[in-house]
Amino acid sequence: MKNKIVVTLLGTFALLFCLLWIYHAIADDSSSVRLEINLAKDTFLLYEPIWVTLSLTNIGSSPKRVTEPSSLLDRHFCCYVVDSKGDTLSKNASSYALGYPSVIIEPNETISYAHNLLGVYGGVKGKFPSLYFLKPDTHSVQAGQIVNVWSSPDREVVKKSNTLKFTVREPTGEELKACQLLREADDYYRRKKLENRLEKLRRIVDQYPNSVYADLALRKIARTYVIGLSNDLRAIEAFEELIEIYPKSPFVDNAVLGIALFYENKKQIEKAKIALEVIVEKYPDSRASGEAAKILSKIEKGEF
Numbered sequence: 001m002k003n004k005i006v007v008t009l010l011g012t013f014a015l016l017f018c019l020l021w022i023y024h025a026i027a028d029d030s031s032s033v034r035l036e037i038n039l040a041k042d043t044f045l046l047y048e049p050i051w052v053t054l055s056l057t058n059i060g061s062s063p064k065r066v067t068e069p070s071s072l073l074d075r076h077f078c079c080y081v082v083d084s085k086g087d088t089l090s091k092n093a094s095s096y097a098l099g100y101p102s103v104i105i106e107p108n109e110t111i112s113y114a115h116n117l118l119g120v121y122g123g124v125k126g127k128f129p130s131l132y133f134l135k136p137d138t139h140s141v142q143a144g145q146i147v148n149v150w151s152s153p154d155r156e157v158v159k160k161s162n163t164l165k166f167t168v169r170e171p172t173g174e175e176l177k178a179c180q181l182l183r184e185a186d187d188y189y190r191r192k193k194l195e196n197r198l199e200k201l202r203r204i205v206d207q208y209p210n211s212v213y214a215d216l217a218l219r220k221i222a223r224t225y226v227i228g229l230s231n232d233l234r235a236i237e238a239f240e241e242l243i244e245i246y247p248k249s250p251f252v253d254n255a256v257l258g259i260a261l262f263y264e265n266k267k268q269i270e271k272a273k274i275a276l277e278v279i280v281e282k283y284p285d286s287r288a289s290g291e292a293a294k295i296l297s298k299i300e301k302g303e304f
Contacts, residue, residue: 032060033105035161037079037143040250042164045171047118047133047179048212051250052079054143054161055112058105065104079117082140114250117141133168140165178204178211185220194228205241215249218242222258232262253283257292264295273299 185200204217222238239255260275279292
């Protein structure tokens with residue numbers, strides 16, 4: 001009797017799995033979806049964030065589901081970086097890169113997401129990872145949509161993007177000085193000397209405000225206050241400074257989200273709602289926008 005129950009359950013499970021597979025194979029048909037990437041520029045300094053934008057366009061005549069990482073059939077996006085020697089660095093760009101957690105795009109609609117490659121690539125200085133980098137070289141990058149069943153290591157690339165080249169070079173002049181301060185700041189982080197870290201980061205912002213590392217320094221200041229020192233008020237000051245001084249920085253959407261979450265935790269729901277709406281309206285293609293929309297939905301349902 002028990003064996004019959006087990007067999008029945010296994011058969012039911014297998015049938016459900018096959019039905020889900022067929023459903024996603026149909027719903028997620030990628031033949032009418034174009035995947036493209038763009039780089040913010042083609043030359044970056046050592047340790048400078050490398051922003052790549054992944055864009056999906058529905059060139060078909062019907063809506064398409066493009067990602068649903070929480071399902072049995074895990075579809076997400078990876079970026080592949082290859083150096084001049086042909087060595088490949090392959091990491092998961094983000095399971096939620098183009099959806100939170102699932103996105104359906106209409107015909108002729110394009111959705112995009114900007115991602116910092118250094119969040120997942122490159123060497124790490126020291127035992128405690130905090131400062132990521134790609135070595136000075138000429139690299140190429142390509143994105144692909146991955147099918148990953150049950151999170152198994154056997155993954156299939158079902159769609160590839162265009163390939164772009166970019167160069168990473170050593171900084172010189174004032175950028176070299178700013179870069180050195182950044183490295184010293186992260187060294188203090190690994191040694192848990194957070195006040196010293198803040199001092200180094202603040203020097204970058206004050207002495208080299210036009211540096212490519214300046215907005216990154218402010219983001220690190222804010223995160224140090226939030227994660228290391230549990231000082232939310234000082235973190236909010238850093239986020240607000242980032243928004244005011246570097247309004248075009250790719251870190252701005254997360255800065256606004258940080259402010260919104262601060263107000264949410266303080267039960268100042270109206271202020272949180274205003275900040276969240278700013279993210280959704282001004283930064284619709286960001287990951288922060290997906291998180292903001294989720295929180296706004298809860299606020300509207302009265303769950304806060």
